[in-house]
Amino acid sequence: MTEGLVVEGLSRRYGRHKAVDGVSFTLPPGGSLAIVGESGSGKTTTVRMIVGLERADGGTVRLDGRDRTARARGRAERLARAREIQMVFQDPYLSLDPRVTVSDCLDEVLRLHTGLDGSARRARVAELLDQVGLGAREAAALPRGLSGGQRQRVAIARALAVEPRVLVLDEAVAALDVSIQAQILELLRDIRAGAGIGYLFVTHDLAVVRHIADEVLVLRSGEVMESGPVDRVLDAPERPYTRLLLNSVPRRGGGVWGRTG
Template structure:
């Protein structure tokens, strides 16, 4: 089963917008690794400045989908368009690779692994500007200050190596570096999962402000339904590489139609939570699907 999400209003204010005006349009995306079909016919759209969550348990295909969007994994079939321009085909030269990199940037779960430990924060961000824009040194310096200020970091952090920063500060650096490319879409792959709850809230509030002020679209990949509920307008639920439910976040997470979505919601611990019942419901769902939950 495939599904799609198309917003025609929301943050753009253009109630007559059509899917062709979407910042990101994904159609029937597929990827297999050997005999394992990791992504199977996934489709969705993201409006300019919109926010979309992709949720599901481990192995559902959400991270593989995100990696195909930014070009880290090549799709077997399907279409990926940004601003109406196809980007599924291989790039032909360095200029095309840089242009695609600018369109979509990704923030990973562990920022330390994505930052050069030998380079101070200021230079981490400046390198992106040097790569994508024809700026003078003075212009780059001013822009780095602006970007770090945007994510709540100052001169002390700018002069520090990544190892000297906290996890939350490193994630702020990763966000600043991604924003330096001025992307149309920012993909956040479990970007707050490794942070303490209090730091998660700070980063989520920061991201909400950035989306409001910069107009960048967010694609939020997460297994944490509370986080997705807080930061996204629409959501796509994946199971076994397929879309089983999609729609406005408040509707899908309040009144889910699919059994699997209800199971995800019921799996969140709370007062009166019964893990034995959840396990039994999961076994019943797997029997109903012919044991395909691991696809």
């Protein structure tokens, strides 16, 4: 059995400020873990180090036993690491080239990371769009011609194009209407069930945690306050800070926890 994603003692400083201080957790293959906390708790810095967008000052990140902490040696290793862990951001419009159609955006990723010829790439683009509920009209569109939910579906399709082992979703539904959030969360559940991809979900919204995650990690000032199965942590938190975080959040009509900020 493969090891999954193992993070041990991850740390990052900015001058005298400890942004992340000794964060450790394990994401098993195909698992789903949410990282929650107030603004400035270190959530995004943690996942940016895991993806490789920032360098850690200390600690290790391993995926299936392979160390991702050391600097990649050469272009081939950098591309291989990029394929293993992909990231979907809060605002897909900022990460999509406004001059490139959706189909060309996905084709570019396939040309970079696969050996598929043109015909095979076109077939794969169609397959990816179908997987995220988009079709020929959206394929020919520029990002400005799509809704926010459609753009986020494109961002997810682009991340899936390289068949990652882990998908990092940084506030990936925070900017969407509640009804569109529900559609994207349902899509993500279906993808996870079908592809066995592990999810690392950064969110302020505790309702999202209940819908998407098996485990939850609570951060405060870069440190882990509490972690464990979602139902246990949200229904019977052990730490005062977790209880404070939960009690500060208004409940939605359905009785689930709402947005923390």
